[in-house]
Amino acid sequence: xxxxxxxxxxxxxxxxxxxxxxxxxxxxxxxxxxxxxxxxxxxxxxxxxxxxxxxxxxxxxxxxxxxxxxxxxxxxxxxxxxxxxxxxxxxxxxxxxxxxxxxxxxxxxxxxxxxxxxxxxxxxxxxxxxxxxxxxxxxxxxxxxxxxxxxxxxxxxxxxxxxxxxxxxxxxxxxxxxxxxxxxxxxxxxxxxxxxxxxxxxxxxxxxxxxxxxxxxxxxxxxxxxxxxxxxxxxxxxxxxxxxxxxxxxxxxxxxxxxxxxxxxxxxxxxxxxxxxxxxxxxxxxxxx
Amino acid sequence: xxxxxxxxxxxxxxxxxxxxxxxxxxxxxxxxxxxxxxxxxxxxxxxxxxxxxxxxxxxxxxxxxxxxxxxxxxxxxxxxxxxxxxxxxxxxxxxxxxxxxxxxxxxxxxxxxxxxxxxxxxxxxxxxxxxxxxxxxxxxxxxxxxxxxxxxxxxxxxxxxxxxxxxxxxxxxxxxxxxxxxxxxxxxxxxxxxxxxxxxxxxxxxxxxxxxxxxxxxxxxxxxxxxxxxxxxxxxxxxx
Numbered sequence: 330x331x332x333x334x335x336x337x338x339x340x341x342x343x344x345x346x347x348x349x350x351x352x353x354x355x356x357x358x359x360x361x362x363x364x365x366x367x368x369x370x371x372x373x374x375x376x377x378x379x380x381x382x383x384x385x386x387x388x389x390x391x392x393x394x395x396x397x398x399x400x401x402x403x404x405x406x407x408x409x410x411x412x413x414x415x416x417x418x419x420x421x422x423x424x425x426x427x428x429x430x431x432x433x434x435x436x437x438x439x440x441x442x443x444x445x446x447x448x449x450x451x452x453x454x455x456x457x458x459x460x461x462x463x464x465x466x467x468x469x470x471x472x473x474x475x476x477x478x479x480x481x482x483x484x485x486x487x488x489x490x491x492x493x494x495x496x497x498x499x500x501x502x503x504x505x506x507x508x509x510x511x512x513x514x515x516x517x518x519x520x521x522x523x524x525x526x527x528x529x530x531x532x533x534x535x536x537x538x539x540x541x542x543x544x545x546x547x548x549x550x551x552x553x554x555x556x557x558x559x560x561x562x563x564x565x566x567x568x569x570x571x572x573x574x575x576x577x578x579x580x581x582x583x584x585x586x587x588x589x590x591x592x593x594x595x596x597x598x599x600x601x602x603x604x605x606x607x608x609x610x611x612x613x614x615x616x617x618x
Numbered sequence: 619x620x621x622x623x624x625x626x627x628x629x630x631x632x633x634x635x636x637x638x639x640x641x642x643x644x645x646x647x648x649x650x651x652x653x654x655x656x657x658x659x660x661x662x663x664x665x666x667x668x669x670x671x672x673x674x675x676x677x678x679x680x681x682x683x684x685x686x687x688x689x690x691x692x693x694x695x696x697x698x699x700x701x702x703x704x705x706x707x708x709x710x711x712x713x714x715x716x717x718x719x720x721x722x723x724x725x726x727x728x729x730x731x732x733x734x735x736x737x738x739x740x741x742x743x744x745x746x747x748x749x750x751x752x753x754x755x756x757x758x759x760x761x762x763x764x765x766x767x768x769x770x771x772x773x774x775x776x777x778x779x780x781x782x783x784x785x786x787x788x789x790x791x792x793x794x795x796x797x798x799x800x801x802x803x804x805x806x807x808x809x810x811x812x813x814x815x816x817x818x819x820x821x822x823x824x825x826x827x828x829x830x831x832x833x834x835x836x837x838x839x840x841x842x843x844x845x846x847x848x849x850x851x852x853x854x855x856x857x858x
Contacts, residue, residue, distance in 0.1 A: 491723070504703065505707035508703060509772075510691070512690070
């Protein structure tokens, strides 16, 4: 039982970070970023390259992933989403663009890093063992703690910094934010960069545990969308709740349902459909918390 | 003396429907000027043109001796123009505190911002009581006070108010009117007030422009206009 909870917490922290990036981009720009999973994969490969190929410390790899994805996110916003949003008022346009970017990033990743599964050497050895009730490798504990610290840092940033306040204001009332002197273009770019950076950071964190491969992008995007649907799109608390709920469900599923075959996600999808039929706006459904 | 703000032959249209047809107005520093007129007369379009939310198509807007039209919205705030938008537009899920701090977004001196925050809270003590509450939970009147306070946080030289009495309980309209008078007196701020409640607007302004379908049809001292028969018939709607 304790093992399931700890696994769920570990997984949930990663998921929540992914969902936070996705929900930030959605709330600021009303863009459904279908390329979010690919950004996560790209982040994993950047850390892999820096740590495994160049032999630099893990922390350098993680920073490298964050910086690379922030730059990629900023460029994608400035040169792709911004002109499209300016010219088209139809939401399908940005959805198509996001889907196109997902395919594009897949192709770029294939060209640059190949199709093989990649990983990095264990960053810490050893396994934590509490009387065989909780068994957890130290590297997983470290990654889980790092993810939770990043979630906390993100919340503090959004809540108390000037830029965070500006982004919340922008998400709640675009016109009023403009009247306060918030440069909409600039903060949309910062928000997109920050969202992409979070995806890249999770990629960098998880490459140390599960490795990374090209095929992970699509499924990760789908999971991220599930999380924000559970929690309520565009809400920070919702993304966090959705992340931890999905992580916990997966952890329970893999333990309890394993006996019946690989049906965890079947059950999760079925319950999600029932849940959304009852509460379509998600748990915390409102524009921004 | 050159005007603080002037419109010269400004034209603005939305999707080929005229909102402003060659409007020329002028304001001196320290004045309170009212724009009155029915819904759709173009009053709010004037404010949107000043704040850069709408691009004008011809004519010229000048502010403090410089060209204002074409300036980005954020820069306009930095130059000392703050607006209280129609329908209040609070940030509903942000605290009163964060809403007010957003008003000072273009300012950087923290100690200075804290001083302004203090003076806003002294002016509107209700906001102090509600300081940590989400703005969306405030009453309409409290929200209106908050967005006036939010605009003051920018420490503007020119304050634009778009329909501050709209959707406010009649009893509170008086309070809001008194606040506007007090603000223009204490903060030495120039006020441009757009109102459908013409009686209220004329009673607290020095001068007024009456608008109809995108043009200025009458202008003069508010004291004279309030007794003008044409104004009475068209805007004051008999004895209110």
